[in-house]
Amino acid sequence: MSTLFDRIGLLYTGDPVREELENAALVVDDGQVVWVGPAGGAPSADERVDVDGRCVVPGFVDSHAHLVFAGDRTAEFAARMSGEPYTAGGIRTTVAATRAATDVRLAARTAALVAEMLAQGTTTVEIKSGYGLTVEDERRCLEIAQAFTEETTYLGAHVVPPDASSADDYVRTVTGEMLEACAPYARWIDVFCERGAFDADQTREILLAGAKAGLLPRLHANQLGNGPGAQIAAEVGAASADHCTHLTDEDVQALSSAGVVATLLPGAEFSTRSPYPDARRLLDAGVTVALATDCNPGSSFTSSMSFCVALAVREMRMTPLEAIRAATYGGARALRRSDIGTLRVGARGDLVILDAPAYVHLAYRPGVPLVAQVWKEGRRLV
Ligand code: NIG
Numbered sequence: 001m002s003t004l005f006d007r008i009g010l011l012y013t014g015d016p017v018r019e020e021l022e023n024a025a026l027v028v029d030d031g032q033v034v035w036v037g038p039a040g041g042a043p044s045a046d047e048r049v050d051v052d053g054r055c056v057v058p059g060f061v062d063s064h065a066h067l068v069f070a071g072d073r074t075a076e077f078a079a080r081m082s083g084e085p086y087t088a089g090g091i092r093t094t095v096a097a098t099r100a101a102t103d104v105r106l107a108a109r110t111a112a113l114v115a116e117m118l119a120q121g122t123t124t125v126e127i128k129s130g131y132g133l134t135v136e137d138e139r140r141c142l143e144i145a146q147a148f149t150e151e152t153t154y155l156g157a158h159v160v161p162p163d164a165s166s167a168d169d170y171v172r173t174v175t176g177e178m179l180e181a182c183a184p185y186a187r188w189i190d191v192f193c194e195r196g197a198f199d200a201d202q203t204r205e206i207l208l209a210g211a212k213a214g215l216l217p218r219l220h221a222n223q224l225g226n227g228p229g230a231q232i233a234a235e236v237g238a239a240s241a242d243h244c245t246h247l248t249d250e251d252v253q254a255l256s257s258a259g260v261v262a263t264l265l266p267g268a269e270f271s272t273r274s275p276y277p278d279a280r281r282l283l284d285a286g287v288t289v290a291l292a293t294d295c296n297p298g299s300s301f302t303s304s305m306s307f308c309v310a311l312a313v314r315e316m317r318m319t320p321l322e323a324i325r326a327a328t329y330g331g332a333r334a335l336r337r338s339d340i341g342t343l344r345v346g347a348r349g350d351l352v353i354l355d356a357p358a359y360v361h362l363a364y365r366p367g368v369p370l371v372a373q374v375w376k377e378g379r380r381l382v
């Protein structure tokens, strides 16, 4: 089955060779982009979609989300908006609710969030565990995640749970029995490397154990303060260092030299009322930047990549072009994927038709639902 998307006003391809095309057309065949070029010049296809001058972008790649959880943290958010600081201590509240929830309940909640994301143009999402923090709860959270995405991440090292006898003992579980139970369901391993969570030595030990089990490293790094996360991400060749809110010049240099993607999560700064990361410094140093939602009930309960793009443009001084690139191509780089995040020939036919003539409208018209259609692997899903 082939589909011709004709009369595209503006096509953002994400392909560095020809990143934007005006008055374009695109053909998807058997789930893959097979032709990109000027409107009117496309080969014929089984079906024709008249885009009618609107903008087409690749499906958003949300490379950082915590979707398997129960309960919410409304009261914590309200308290924060009345002046309380964010400490990540609330993670334990979600852990208790998640452990108490049935598989069916957790899966239904995850499905609802994935559907919410799809309706807003996200065609690939990474999903982490991290709210179970027992061998069986982490395992089942990842088994549930795997039903929704290939991009699953084992985050047993989110925090030391209150019922662990000691931090050392918990790290032994995370690198031993829990890793063994979780590795079959995960592609990635992640650690919340932060004061109050896991320190440099523990982070290295956990990532190394993960690597031995075949899991690829990514990190929560430098979210709440300066720390060793970004340097460790560079040292171990992590695909991505996520948050990057507090970086020294040496950290930026290390990310740049090692080719680690900096995944910025402005929904977290919005919801914790914290200063935004310095995207300009990273971009100017040649670091590839990704934008993701960090969707979770504590620090960033948004599923909207459009919202993150708007925040990146308004609050982080990214240009609209840099922001759409970060939300598509950047996310794909953060997941080491070359088949998604762009609309070049050979890429997956994952695309969004916006109810707007240009992607700039994602920031120019914040909060407005601009996603008109979502296609995944050549099939219309929204
Ligand atoms: O990425 N920082 C650690 N993890 C999440 C927050 C989790 C929570 O507060 O529940 C984050 O922001």
Ligand code: FE
Binding pocket: 064, 066, 220, 294, 296
């Ligand atoms: Fe996170």
